[in-house]
Amino acid sequence: MKDAETVVFGGGGLDRAAELRGDGAGLGELAAQRDSRWIALWRGKPMVEGPAEAPRLSRLPAGHPVLADAREAPLFLGRSDKGGLWAADISPWEPPADIDIESVGAFLDASEQRHPAGPDGARFAELRAAMTRLTPFEAELAATAKALLGWHETHGFCARCGTPTRIVQAGWQRDCPSCGGHHFPRTDPVVIMLITRGEKVLLGRSPVWPEGMYSLLAGFVEPGETVEAAVRREVWEEAGVRVGRVGYLASQPWPFPASLMLGCRGEALTGEITLDPVELEAALWVGRERLAAAFQGRDPVIRPARKGAIARFLLDRWLAGTLD
Known part of the structure; x- marks a missing residue:
């Protein structure tokens, strides 16, 4: 098909910069760049901002208060022409008790949650609801972050021996300290x-x-x-x-x-x-x-x-x- 890569989540042009995943010094330099950004996800829902008919993926600067709720070190997604891009899982954050979260995780999750430290108008929204209104680049970025964080959430133990594994390669691998097994994101x-x-x-x-x-x-x-x-x-x-x-x-x-x-x-x-x-x-x-x-x-x-x-x-x- 001539337009095969115009499907949502495809063809966004994300530079995944795989050569940097094992380069701690290089990643540190990239993270220190003024325009490097972090995207936040809560229970698999990315933070977006802007009007409902044209949302955009929230990109937070280093040290933003929302990122303080992250459970683990952020995962490296790649880079744009402005700087590096990371994903942070802030699922430990608990929304206020008066916010209805009954539909979170449902097939059609229309609920939205707002972090008190988030940018004005920012909210966590179900990706399936926002995917057609994001730019191709943002859609690919959000899909990559959601899939990668979801894998880490369910693969914390070695499939060979059951030992807790550790995150390496900036989030693109988990290694077992006991049997030496290497585990990679599942598709x-x-x-x-x-x-x-x-x-x-x-x-x-x-x-x-x-x-x-x-x-x-x-x-x-x-x-x-x-x-x-x-x-x-x-x-x-x-x-x-x-x-x-x-x-x-x-x-x-x-x-x-x-x-x-x-x-x-x-x-x-x-x-x-x-x-x-x-x-x-x-x-x-x-x-x-x-x-x-x-x-x-x-x-x-x-x-x-x-x-x-x-x-x-x-x-x-x-x-x-x-x-x-």
Whole structure:
């Protein structure tokens, strides 16, 4: 696809400066630069500021009071043309008791939390809600920070011997002091597929999704499996549809919590749908006219995948006839 890297979280141009991760002196010099900045995340939600229709990622200077709530040393994300960029996890901060945090971590988390020391108007917002309104660079930066911090949160112990590990390489590695094991940030490959049969596309909905939401079928790639085989297996297991030719379209880092979505297209060889009720609550073949109506909010059954997700990205281009 000619515009494959315009998908949200892709193509932001972040210079990850991997050569500096093991260079303590070089990182110290970079951190001391006047325009180096830190982004803060609370329970996986980045701090943003500005109007709701055009938020921007908050970038805090060294020593900002918000950063005092960080649980660990900040993680090095890379650099911009102005200076270095780090991520700080301030999840130990406790919001005031009168702030409703019941929806924090929910599939659709609309809550926002404001740190008393944050910049004017700054708040912690769910990344899925803000992702389409951030610049490509900010979206990539926020996704990288969220995925990296999420990995550290769940991988504090050695998978070999169970010993607590220590952070090295500026946050891009954990080492075990007991057995010498090295551990690296995890990314799980997931196939997400636009399956067509003639002029119709296959949509499904998971039982745990918001009411009426339909999207493309997706599933994890298993060990020893090619991307093409994963596409065919997942569609057969979930919907009972056989798939023939498979091709790659685009990819999207998806830090919820740590996936790489591999967008593919596939041609269905059969049309009858047989659901796996554990995976899917419903599935149906949808023509272009109906999909267009769903995108406009005019379909009584279908609520399409949210803007910013690769499913919506691929469906938009299928509808416009610009997949190739």
